């Protein structure tokens with residue numbers, strides 16, 4: 120355990136760690152993958168390159184150190200990370216390895232500033248944090264495996280159907296190879312797909328897009344990155360290679376961006392682009408579990424080519440008087456105007472939000488960083504409380520600054 124004084128010393132290191140964040144993480148990953156190349160089967164190669172994830176893991180450790188004496192303050196973030204880790208198959212034995220290489224990188228970059236005493240305290244602080252993650256993750260794995268139809272790790276699924284859902288977006292229908300029933304999941308959760316491409320496994324999370332209780336999982340996969348680039352390794356593979364009858368490995372559903380379908384309050388779902396996928400699952404679940412609950416959808420896309428699941432959404436709205444939707448096209452094409460595919464040109468704006476979001480709403484947001492920051496800022500200004508605002512970030516969460 121750490122004394123109050125130890126905690127103070129550990130915390131006093133945080134500014135220097137943040138200041139040298141890039142250097143530390145660059146060394147950390149380079150040495151980690153040099154000595155444990157098998158970890159490249161878990162980590163996202165692209166995030167390393169882009170520097171996104173490079174920052175995320177270490178930054179989270181520093182944040183946790185800064186909050187050591189009240190880790191409950193960062194519990195929502197910790198839970199988000201723990202679910203991510205579980206979808207990736209992170210195990211307790213990985214923690215000491217990450218701890219050792221992070222400590223060595225800190226030592227190398229901070230030099231004399233990191234005295235043996237400070238380093239020993241830092242290591243113990245890391246262990247406290249690691250233990251908190253390990254416990255939470257073991258609990259998530261246990262719950263996943265114990266629920267009917269559940270499992271831990273990866274399970275083989277067969278691609279039953281593959282459908283184009285708009286420009287650069289496909290839907291995959293996946294059934295377990297062993298024919299077992301599927302576990303229940305919360306609307307808004309994702310599964311992780313593990314695909315062996317080149318000599319490594321590559322892992323990515325994709326939102327489930329329907330209500331639970333079906334024979335299959337359906338995921339929406341947006342094609343990321345340019346052809347041949349490292350970005351979009353898995354999505355290109357799924358777009359180009361995966362076809363009916365192929366087998367893919369999936370994690371048990373996870374994630375903390377979930378619709379609470381026991382609350383009576385009106386619900387507002389705001390999505391941009393591929394961010395519609397978890398919201399669609401929420402709409403379907405509302406229809407099944409809470410058809411009486413008022414729901415508003417705001418869905419923003421570039422134009423008709425990117426308008427995914429258009430028929431399904433139109434259907435969901437037509438079926439239920441309690442549900443209304445406004446489709447925003449940022450740059451409508453002439454044909455979009457003629458066919459009348461959308462409701463408003465431009466983006467989801469403050470006036471629309473003012474009109475649609477009542478002060479007692481629960482709001483669920485999913486889309487690019489800029490989209491979410493803009494909307495969160497507006498809604499907070501309009502008087503909504505932070506606890507009413509739920510959001511999912513596709514990509515490392517800590518790179519996202521909450522307004």
Ligand code: HEM
Nearest residue numbers: 161162163166172175176179180209213214217514515516
């Ligand atoms: C992702 C924190 C330990 C593997 C992340 C993210 C954070 C984080 C903040 C980004 C989550 C997001 O996508 O929103 C931490 C902390 C750790 C820790 C604070 C230690 C206390 C580990 C360990 C492993 C691991 C031991 C296993 C080898 C990963 C992987 C990702 C990830 C593979 C996904 C992103 C990528 O592939 O680059 N972690 N992590 N982490 N973490 Fe950890």
